[in-house]
Amino acid sequence: MTATLASVPTGTWTIGAPRLLAGLDRYAAIDHAAHLALHGPLPYPDRLRLTALLEDIALTGRGGAGFPFAAKLRAMPQGHGVVIVNGSESEPASFKDRTLLRRAPHLVLDGALAVAAAIGARQVTVAVHDQSAAVAVHRAIGERRDCGLVRVEQVHGTFVGGEARALWRGLHGGAAVPPGRRVHLTQHDTLLSNVETFAHIAVALRLGPRRFRESGTHAEPGTTLLTVGGAVERPGVVEVPLGTPLGIVLSAAGAAPPQAVVIGGYHGTWQRLRPDLQLSHATGLGAGVISVLDSSTCALGELARVAAWLAAQSTRRCGPCRFGLPALARDVAGIAAGNDEAAAFHHAQLVNGRGACHHPDGAVRFVMSGLHVLREETVRHRTAGGCGRPVRGQLAVPV
Amino acid sequence: MSRLEIDWTRCDGHGLCAELLPRQIARDEWGFPILARTVDDTRAARRAVALCPALALRLRPA
Amino acid sequence: MTLWYTARGAGLAALIVLTLSTSLGALTSVKLRSAATRVVAQYTHRAAAGLGIGLIVLHVGTILADRKAGVGAYGALVPFASAYRPNAVALGSLAAYTLLLVAALGLARGRLAASARAARAWRYVHTLAYGAWGLAMLHGLYAGTDAGLPWVRTLWVLCLLAVLGSVAVRLGGQARRGVLLGAMR
Numbered sequence: 001m002t003a004t005l006a007s008v009p010t011g012t013w014t015i016g017a018p019r020l021l022a023g024l025d026r027y028a029a030i031d032h033a034a035h036l037a038l039h040g041p042l043p044y045p046d047r048l049r050l051t052a053l054l055e056d057i058a059l060t061g062r063g064g065a066g067f068p069f070a071a072k073l074r075a076m077p078q079g080h081g082v083v084i085v086n087g088s089e090s091e092p093a094s095f096k097d098r099t100l101l102r103r104a105p106h107l108v109l110d111g112a113l114a115v116a117a118a119i120g121a122r123q124v125t126v127a128v129h130d131q132s133a134a135v136a137v138h139r140a141i142g143e144r145r146d147c148g149l150v151r152v153e154q155v156h157g158t159f160v161g162g163e164a165r166a167l168w169r170g171l172h173g174g175a176a177v178p179p180g181r182r183v184h185l186t187q188h189d190t191l192l193s194n195v196e197t198f199a200h201i202a203v204a205l206r207l208g209p210r211r212f213r214e215s216g217t218h219a220e221p222g223t224t225l226l227t228v229g230g231a232v233e234r235p236g237v238v239e240v241p242l243g244t245p246l247g248i249v250l251s252a253a254g255a256a257p258p259q260a261v262v263i264g265g266y267h268g269t270w271q272r273l274r275p276d277l278q279l280s281h282a283t284g285l286g287a288g289v290i291s292v293l294d295s296s297t298c299a300l301g302e303l304a305r306v307a308a309w310l311a312a313q314s315t316r317r318c319g320p321c322r323f324g325l326p327a328l329a330r331d332v333a334g335i336a337a338g339n340d341e342a343a344a345f346h347h348a349q350l351v352n353g354r355g356a357c358h359h360p361d362g363a364v365r366f367v368m369s370g371l372h373v374l375r376e377e378t379v380r381h382r383t384a385g386g387c388g389r390p391v392r393g394q395l396a397v398p399v
Numbered sequence: 400m401s402r403l404e405i406d407w408t409r410c411d412g413h414g415l416c417a418e419l420l421p422r423q424i425a426r427d428e429w430g431f432p433i434l435a436r437t438v439d440d441t442r443a444a445r446r447a448v449a450l451c452p453a454l455a456l457r458l459r460p461a
Numbered sequence: 462m463t464l465w466y467t468a469r470g471a472g473l474a475a476l477i478v479l480t481l482s483t484s485l486g487a488l489t490s491v492k493l494r495s496a497a498t499r500v501v502a503q504y505t506h507r508a509a510a511g512l513g514i515g516l517i518v519l520h521v522g523t524i525l526a527d528r529k530a531g532v533g534a535y536g537a538l539v540p541f542a543s544a545y546r547p548n549a550v551a552l553g554s555l556a557a558y559t560l561l562l563v564a565a566l567g568l569a570r571g572r573l574a575a576s577a578r579a580a581r582a583w584r585y586v587h588t589l590a591y592g593a594w595g596l597a598m599l600h601g602l603y604a605g606t607d608a609g610l611p612w613v614r615t616l617w618v619l620c621l622l623a624v625l626g627s628v629a630v631r632l633g634g635q636a637r638r639g640v641l642l643g644a645m646r
Contacts, residue, residue: 179408318407319431350427356407409580414496415503430492449571450503452489454580 011236012099015252016215019203019223020196021239024103029136032143035106042110043205047078047118056209057221059201063164063194064091064267064287069201076191079120084171084192085112087128087137088155090162091265092309092398093289096225097195099237101126101133104199105140111198113146114205115191124150127167129157159266159313160359164192177315178357194287196225217243220280224288230394231256231294240279247275249290256294260373262395265289266306267362269369293394300336300377301391303370307332309397310363321360324351332367338382341371401440401458403447405432409455416447416456468523469607473616475516476601479560480620482509483594486587487627491634510564517557549604556596563590594624 012024023030023038030038045053054070061067063086085108089097100108108126116124124147128134134154141147153171160166161176168185170176185192200222204212213221220242226249229235233254240249246261250273258273264286271277279285293299311325324347331344344367352364371378380387412430420443425433438444440458448456485506493499524532532550536543540551566573566586573579598620607613 319410319412319429320407320427323429323431324427350433354407354431354433406577409577411490413490413492413499415500418496418500445571448574450500451574452499452503454570454574454583457574 011234014239015244016241018239020199029103032106040206044114044117050118057204057212060281061193062196066281072191076119077189081119081121081189083112083116083121083124084190085126085195085198086167086192087195088157088162088167090157090159091287093229093265093291093396094287095227096237098130098133100195100199102136105137107199107202108195110202126152127155129155160315215241226288226290228253228290230292232292242280243278246277255292259293259295259299262291266366270373272373291395297392297394298387298389299374300381302395304333304336305397306395307367318355320351320354325363335378338385401460403438403444404457404459406455409453411453413452415450419443419447464523464527468520471516471520475513475520476597478509479513479594480623482506482513484623484627487631491631546604552596553600553604556593556600559589559593563587
């Protein structure tokens with residue numbers, strides 16, 4: 001099952017000065033000439049200086065796990081490693097990665113090539129799921145002359161398959177599923193990171209640490225890409241400085257007064273709107289997906305739909321996930337139909353932490369935070385038999 | 400010190416481990432093991448490792 | 462004469478006991494009754510295998526000790542080298558060697574659980590047990606001087622049905638779960 005949605009938000013906009021999205025207000029896509037005019041030539045620091053720069057700006061991965069990039073770099077051998085750019089973007093409501101690849105691929109290539117050169121890697125693989133993003137990357141490679149080591153690989157984009165080790169296995173002839181044991185990718189001499197992370201590296205190489213730190217917070221300098229969707233007038237991919245309050249983002253997006261907000265995608269958390277909440281990767285921003293649900297939709301129904309989808313994403317290899325997630329999804333549907341939450345809490349506890357990968361844990365986090373935020377809704381559904389609203393699909397789920 | 404670990408991709412809920420270590424392993428409603436707490440390396444634990452039909456248990460250094 | 466009778470008795474007993482072991486082995490992954498039953502079944506499987514090996518040792522020992530049997534040490538240990546019914550005896554030697562390999566690795570099973578690759582390899586080797594049992598059955602048929610007796614024949618057929626039946630149950634269970642032929646995930 002692929003994770004593409006029927007409708008794709010096309011807009012990109014920024015709060016503050018754009019870095020990754022620079023030039024996209026003028027150009028549909030940035031070719032190599034425009035890229036060089038906008039950003040200047042690409043510096044190629046040696047390994048020591050690159051590591052120092054990345055530590056200075058405390059760059060963390062933008063794929064959702066938020067792992068310090070400098071640590072990944074330090075763990076790599078010199079001379080025969082492989083760099084993988086993870087553009088599989090299997091989170092259904094996330095569009096930042098394919099947007100970057102479609103419209104500003106040269107930043108991504110710059111970052112990957114600079115890292116590869118610094119560690120003497122023998123190969124750079126760009127893993128892509130979206131077809132037009134793959135085309136755009138191929139075109140961008142054709143515009144340059146330094147991409148001898150770069151390969152583009154098409155991947156299936158299953159939800160679980162986008163996880164780092166699952167992706168690695170899929171690229172190496174196995175099934176795109178996480179392994180049964182905790183194996184670190186560095187054991188395979190592989191440095192894997194998200195598309196956006198490499199784009200930030202490309203920007204940081206030009207700006208240097210001081211100017212890079214002019215945006216964002218002290219703990220998390222720089223900008224980050226969000227995908228804002230749901231009940232908003234201007235959905236799309238947004239670049240904001242880290243630490244920007246959520247309220248600013250939502251009003252800039254033209255959000256309706258929210259019933260609830262989901263931050264971090266479908267392994268993320270439901271929250272009641274706190275306009276002062278400063279967006280940061282340390283507090284669960286994940287892959288930057290922000291979904292707004294307004295009062296025109298049945299939020300419990302939305303929760304149930306996504307829970308059912310998450311259950312269907314199970315690779316069915318581990319018993320607790322294979323049986324537990326569908327049971328949990330049924331329980332949530334039952335709550336939307338007026339049952340109480342006991343069964344859902346019971347199954348959530350059973351599923352959490354058991355299994356070879358973190359898919360059940362993420363699904364539990366999503367469901368439990370949803371049930372917590374929607375407590376009053378739950379009561380309404382139980383006493384009044386429903387809330388009288390349809391499920392509008394503000395939390396988009398692939399068919 | 401070794402601890403008992405489950406390889407979830409091999410576990411098929413046979414339940415022999417829970418039978419051999421009843422005070423440390425329970426089974427959920429689908430038959431899959433729940434380790435109540437960390438299970439130490441004992442003769443019973445080693446027997447469970449050897450007897451699991453799916454070879455889904457192993458003893459790992461903590 | 463006693464040696465000869467002991468040899469034949471031990472051989473037949475070994476076949477019965479190994480049939481029990483093989484059948485129980487086939488049924489390990491079938492969710493029979495309770496887990497308690499299955500623990501007992503597993504232990505019985507191992508015990509029967511051990512007893513079977515012991516009976517084979519007795520069987521071979523008494524045959525070697527019996528000068529009139531015409532097999533001799535070389536003939537017993539080297540397949541096809543026996544003076545008496547070389548092919549039939551070879552079946553027995555091969556069966557025994559396979560069984561010893563399978564049993565030895567079976568004892569080391571716990572230690573092989575550590576890696577996924579080792580676990581998979583172990584399963585393939587252990588499946589040779591069916592081959593060992595099959596060779597033993599053929600050995601009994603062609604080398605056994607009692608094979609003509611009606612009650613021995615009946616016993617032989619019962620052994621055949623026991624193992625075939627167990628395998629059928631195992632495959633049936635796997636097919637229902639969609640994991641035909643034990644595909645390791």
